[in-house]
Amino acid sequence: MSFNDQSIGDYTAKSNRYDTMQYRRCGKSGILLPVISVGLWHNFGHADDFTNMRQILRTAFDNGVTHFDLANNYGPPYGAAEENFGRIFHKDFRPYRDELILSSKAGWDMWPGPYGNFGSRKYLIASLDQSLKRMGVDYVDVFYHHRPDPDTPLEETMGALHSIVQQGKALYVGVSQYPAELTAKAAAILKDMGTKLFIHQPRYSMLDRWVENGLMDELEKQGTGAIAFSPLEQGILTNKYLKGFPKKSRAVKDGRYLQKGNITHELLQKVRELNDIAQERGQSMAQMAIAWLLKDQRITTVLVGVSSPKQMLDNIKTVGNLEFSKAELEQIEKILQR
Numbered sequence: 029m030s031f032n033d034q035s036i037g038d039y040t041a042k043s044n045r046y047d048t049m050q051y052r053r054c055g056k057s058g059i060l061l062p063v064i065s066v067g068l069w070h071n072f073g074h075a076d077d078f079t080n081m082r083q084i085l086r087t088a089f090d091n092g093v094t095h096f097d098l099a100n101n102y103g104p105p106y107g108a109a110e111e112n113f114g115r116i117f118h119k120d121f122r123p124y125r126d127e128l129i130l131s132s133k134a135g136w137d138m139w140p141g142p143y144g145n146f147g148s149r150k151y152l153i154a155s156l157d158q159s160l161k162r163m164g165v166d167y168v169d170v171f172y173h174h175r176p177d178p179d180t181p182l183e184e185t186m187g188a189l190h191s192i193v194q195q196g197k198a199l200y201v202g203v204s205q206y207p208a209e210l211t212a213k214a215a216a217i218l219k220d221m222g223t224k225l226f227i228h229q230p231r232y233s234m235l236d237r238w239v240e241n242g243l244m245d246e247l248e249k250q251g252t253g254a255i256a257f258s259p260l261e262q263g264i265l266t267n268k269y270l271k272g273f274p275k276k277s278r279a280v281k282d283g284r285y286l287q288k289g290n291i292t293h294e295l296l297q298k299v300r301e302l303n304d305i306a307q308e309r310g311q312s313m314a315q316m317a318i319a320w321l322l323k324d325q326r327i328t329t330v331l332v333g334v335s336s337p338k339q340m341l342d343n344i345k346t347v348g349n350l351e352f353s354k355a356e357l358e359q360i361e362k363i364l365q366r
């Protein structure tokens with residue numbers, strides 16, 4: 029493990045941390061989430077710089093970002109992001125535990141054999157126990173089933189989420205990437221047991237709009253909140269690829285999920301035109317992509333990933349301009365529909 033723990037001093041959160049961030053109610057629940065949340069999928073593995081991770085999370089929290097999103101398999105290697113988060117939590121954030129909403133998930137492959145994947149009761153409960161140990165916390169605020177499992181009965185998966193709440197290991201539960209109809213069924217099963225489907229975590233960006241075909245309406249009906257992941261399409265919806273491929277970018281550094289070959293000239297031409305609109309609005313491309321998602325009040329929060337505190341700050345500043353004129357929306361739509 030290359031683990032660079034150079035000291036950056038003790039941490040006291042800024043006293044004005046709640047002054048500018050905006051918060052939205054998560055569906056019909058008691059919880060308000062910041063409109064910008066931060067995810068630890070990338071840049072929190074054991075090969076990444078520990079000081080940078082700490083600075084990212086400090087920058088987030090100092091600016092009212094109270095929600096940190098994790099999963100059992102974030103790293104690499106799997107589990108590393110939770111371990112690194114645990115170290116940071118105990119150095120910097122322990123006094124602030126009750127000001128934070130921490131989430132984790134299980135649903136993708138995690139350990140070998142038939143019990144470390146998908147949606148069984150055995151997998152979900154064992155995985156959350158492991159996550160709590162890695163992070164060194166007694167409970168998470170939100171625990172998700174990470175993806176639909178076509179083979180496990182939905183009653184078993186939802187039953188596991190319900191038990192987890194009953195056991196006090198998570199305060200709220202959610203699902204990720206469930207289509208609308210399955211979400212309705214999951215919510216109904218949970219409701220029967222007395223647990224609410226608190227939140228849904230779908231992939232949603234200007235370039236991936238599947239949630240608009242029924243899921244958002246279903247969530248509204250259920251009183252379930254929505255947290256949009258990969259809102260910047262892993263960095264494509266920023267200005268970073270407009271002049272080539274920077275050495276430190278995700279597409280160059282880490283080809284696992286974002287391949288250079290998929291960032292085509294046609295795609296970049298769209299982003300270039302969107303970037304022109306963003307500039308006219310006095311925003312960065314990333315800020316406009318985030319604000320565009322938040323125009324739907326049913327989106328509780330936009331879940332960004334960042335590789336530096338500077339990007340975190342850029343994204344947080346989105347809250348300074350969330351409004352779009354009709355003409356701007358039409359112009360954007362024309363580019364996206366091409």
Ligand SMILES: NC(=O)c1ccc[n+]([C@@H]2O[C@H](COP(=O)([O-])OP(=O)(O)OC[C@H]3O[C@@H](n4cnc5c(N)ncnc54)[C@H](OP(=O)(O)O)[C@@H]3O)[C@@H](O)[C@H]2O)c1
Pocket residue numbers: 066067068069070097098174204205229256257258259260261262263264266267268276277278279312314315331332333334335338339340342343
């Ligand atoms: N539920 C699920 O199945 C699922 C799946 C994927 C992700 N997620 C969650 O969603 C979170 C976010 O996903 P993501 O990392 O794909 O999100 P993203 O926000 O679409 O992409 C993040 C990347 O965009 C670039 N970026 C961010 N802010 C920028 C800025 N202001 N200026 C320029 N570039 C900027 C950075 O790229 P560089 O690294 O190139 O600098 C960063 O690593 C994850 O951490 C995870 O918590 C959930």
